[in-house]
Amino acid sequence: MKAKITTIQRMSLHDGPGIRSTLFLKGCNFRCPWCHNPETLSPKIQLQYISSKCIACGTCVTACQRGALSLKDGVLRISRSLCDVCGKCSQACLSGALNLVGREVSVDEALELFLKDKVFYETSGGGITISGGEPFLQPDFVVELLRRCSEEGIHTAIETNLSQPWTVIEQALPYVSLWMCDLKRAADTYIINNMRALADSGAEMIVRTPVIPGVNDTEEEIEQMCRLLSLLGGNIRYELLGFHTLGFGKYADLGMENPMTGAHDLDPARLEGLRQILKKHRF
Numbered sequence: 001m002k003a004k005i006t007t008i009q010r011m012s013l014h015d016g017p018g019i020r021s022t023l024f025l026k027g028c029n030f031r032c033p034w035c036h037n038p039e040t041l042s043p044k045i046q047l048q049y050i051s052s053k054c055i056a057c058g059t060c061v062t063a064c065q066r067g068a069l070s071l072k073d074g075v076l077r078i079s080r081s082l083c084d085v086c087g088k089c090s091q092a093c094l095s096g097a098l099n100l101v102g103r104e105v106s107v108d109e110a111l112e113l114f115l116k117d118k119v120f121y122e123t124s125g126g127g128i129t130i131s132g133g134e135p136f137l138q139p140d141f142v143v144e145l146l147r148r149c150s151e152e153g154i155h156t157a158i159e160t161n162l163s164q165p166w167t168v169i170e171q172a173l174p175y176v177s178l179w180m181c182d183l184k185r186a187a188d189t190y191i192i193n194n195m196r197a198l199a200d201s202g203a204e205m206i207v208r209t210p211v212i213p214g215v216n217d218t219e220e221e222i223e224q225m226c227r228l229l230s231l232l233g234g235n236i237r238y239e240l241l242g243f244h245t246l247g248f249g250k251y252a253d254l255g256m257e258n259p260m261t262g263a264h265d266l267d268p269a270r271l272e273g274l275r276q277i278l279k280k281h282r283f
Contacts, residue, residue, distance in 0.1 A: 018126025033259035036247030045102035063092035127155025146175035199234025
């Protein structure tokens, strides 16, 4: 059984407790303009061009048999309509400027890599995290990998937007130690209903809201989400994450349009002010 992924990041400290290995699945059903991982949106393999690494040697132009690459005045140009993402240019690239983003990995391959770091999980209280994209768009792979990791005694976490049917999500319940769920608006009733089902099951859950200027950065919106989550009960922690622009460069690298060009990081003081609302609700 295989799935399409972007990468497996080892020794991560930001995707759950302790030292973790995070597997990023490719493909998402949302198109949030503020997404900082645009390489995970499409389920297809993509060509990434990091211009700062390019030495303008022209080996990629020679390797491309479709005429999708050209070099003019020391600048590489890519005709993505001609590119069939065969990977010959990235194989020929001498500087690592061209890369294919996306590959297939099997459950056995992922588990073998995870087991190499098991000692780090055990000594740090860490484990593995399945992220995306949206993991439950590839549910059979996700459930099987979680099951195998659980059998090995590895702490498991999953990052999900909870947008898929509950009948899909509940298959992973026996094998997930920690659920990390996105809640972007109080009006997202379908997602909140899935959160309620998770809470009723006794699952440990971290709900996270990316605070986006002009979208959900008002006291009223955060207050409403706090009230909704308080009604769910269960083992829930709630966190606010400030919008940032760190992933903006990836859009150009992948030949994608950035929907939030010109936006700025959320003011840290503004974020801290909104976090006071969570403290009031004892989150």
